[in-house]
Amino acid sequence: MFSGWFRVVLRCFAGVTHWQLHPNGTGWGIFPSQPKDPIGDDHPPIGSGSLRTGKLGTRSAPQKFSRFAFLDSMIAHMGDSPAVPIPIRNTWKAVVDHARRYQDFTYVYPVISRRSRGLSIGVNLNPDKQCNFDCVYCEVDRNTPGKAREVRLDQVRDELRWLIDHALSGGLGREAKFNDAPPEVSRIVRDVAFSGDGEPTMVSNFDVCVEVVAEVLREKGLSDTKIVLITDSAGLDKASVRRGLSLMDAHHGEVWAKLDAGTEEYYRHVNRSSVRFDRILGNLLETARVRPIVIQSLFLKTHSQAMSSMELDAYCRRLNQIRDGGGTLREVHAYTLARPTPEAWATRLSAKELSAVAETIRAQTGLRVEEFP
Numbered sequence: 001m002f003s004g005w006f007r008v009v010l011r012c013f014a015g016v017t018h019w020q021l022h023p024n025g026t027g028w029g030i031f032p033s034q035p036k037d038p039i040g041d042d043h044p045p046i047g048s049g050s051l052r053t054g055k056l057g058t059r060s061a062p063q064k065f066s067r068f069a070f071l072d073s074m075i076a077h078m079g080d081s082p083a084v085p086i087p088i089r090n091t092w093k094a095v096v097d098h099a100r101r102y103q104d105f106t107y108v109y110p111v112i113s114r115r116s117r118g119l120s121i122g123v124n125l126n127p128d129k130q131c132n133f134d135c136v137y138c139e140v141d142r143n144t145p146g147k148a149r150e151v152r153l154d155q156v157r158d159e160l161r162w163l164i165d166h167a168l169s170g171g172l173g174r175e176a177k178f179n180d181a182p183p184e185v186s187r188i189v190r191d192v193a194f195s196g197d198g199e200p201t202m203v204s205n206f207d208v209c210v211e212v213v214a215e216v217l218r219e220k221g222l223s224d225t226k227i228v229l230i231t232d233s234a235g236l237d238k239a240s241v242r243r244g245l246s247l248m249d250a251h252h253g254e255v256w257a258k259l260d261a262g263t264e265e266y267y268r269h270v271n272r273s274s275v276r277f278d279r280i281l282g283n284l285l286e287t288a289r290v291r292p293i294v295i296q297s298l299f300l301k302t303h304s305q306a307m308s309s310m311e312l313d314a315y316c317r318r319l320n321q322i323r324d325g326g327g328t329l330r331e332v333h334a335y336t337l338a339r340p341t342p343e344a345w346a347t348r349l350s351a352k353e354l355s356a357v358a359e360t361i362r363a364q365t366g367l368r369v370e371e372f373p
């Protein structure tokens with residue numbers, strides 16, 4: 001509908017200046033659309049005081065609102081979506097660095113995710129780092145104290161709105177952490193995922209959090225974008241979580257549920273949780289009876305030992321039991337460690353070793369298994 005020259009003109013207009021209102025509402029300012037020096041990986045830690053926002057003449061944070069946001073949005077939807085998904089490379093900076101920290105935000109952060117096949121906007125409902133698991137491979141740094149205990153929904157809404165606008169307008173793709181990937185990768189929001197520094201189902205109002213995300217996606221014209229819950233499954237039986245899952249079902253929801261073990265003993269070894277294993281299994285079954293779920297399983301070595309074949313058989317039996325009980329498993333994501341963990345004795349499988357595990361799961365369950373070495 002729009003010719004090439006018109007697209008160029010739109011881009012020129014959209015790139016002149018932006019009005020900015022900081023997510024915390026501290027003020028307005030006019031800012032150049034392109035930062036002079038990189039932000040992203042190089043960004044200072046939260047609370048360092050060096051992120052200046054909201055004052056005329058200062059710069060660092062990207063722009064919250066664009067005067068030309070409507071032009072940016074038009075451009076974002078003008079045929080940039082690739083017909084074939086772009087392969088995600090392990091070496092891209094935003095794939096290597098999955099920090100759940102972005103600018104001075106508290107709840108919302110962008111990652112390029114292999115499992116999402118592109119840009120996933122994370123919503124961290126646990127900046128306090130609360131989790132009912134203590135996985136040996138957990139990357140959350142619990143040596144430094146967490147942030148807010150409360151989930152401030154108004155702030156979640158503001159941060160999410162801002163980051164979506166920023167991604168759609170191409171601003172995210174210009175940041176140092178994202179600029180080695182093709183620009184369209186960070187302009188297409190593949191999903192919004194409840195994930196983060198702990199277990200999302202531990203919040204008391206999960207259903208309301210889902211409502212907020214769905215509302216922002218609607219407002220941004222992204223009603224077809226998936227809402228994903230990445231969970232350890234311990235809280236899937238809570239009433240507010242069940243309500244939230246029903247809401248997600250109405251918004252292309254997907255549950256990606258962790259299962260790393262086949263026996264209680266191995267579960268205690270790798271997930272180190274006080275939640276009973278049979279509760280986890282019961283929650284997986286009940287949830288999978290209502291909608292198809294994705295099983296996410298991390299396979300690793302502990303003290304140089306990979307999961308035994310008996311344990312892997314038991315794990316496959318658990319998957320079969322869910323299906324025999326009337327649950328639907330869409331697929332299994334089999335992955336291994338991608339980044340260093342605090343426990344030096346927890347180490348990754350090679351791609352070949354992970355492939356052998358995935359092949360056993362396929363053979364014993366008939367499920368589709370995606371490998372993420």
Ligand code: SF4
Pocket residue numbers: 131132133134135137138139140196197198199232
């Ligand atoms: S469930 Fe996730 S956040 Fe919790 S300990 Fe395990 S890896 Fe860490």
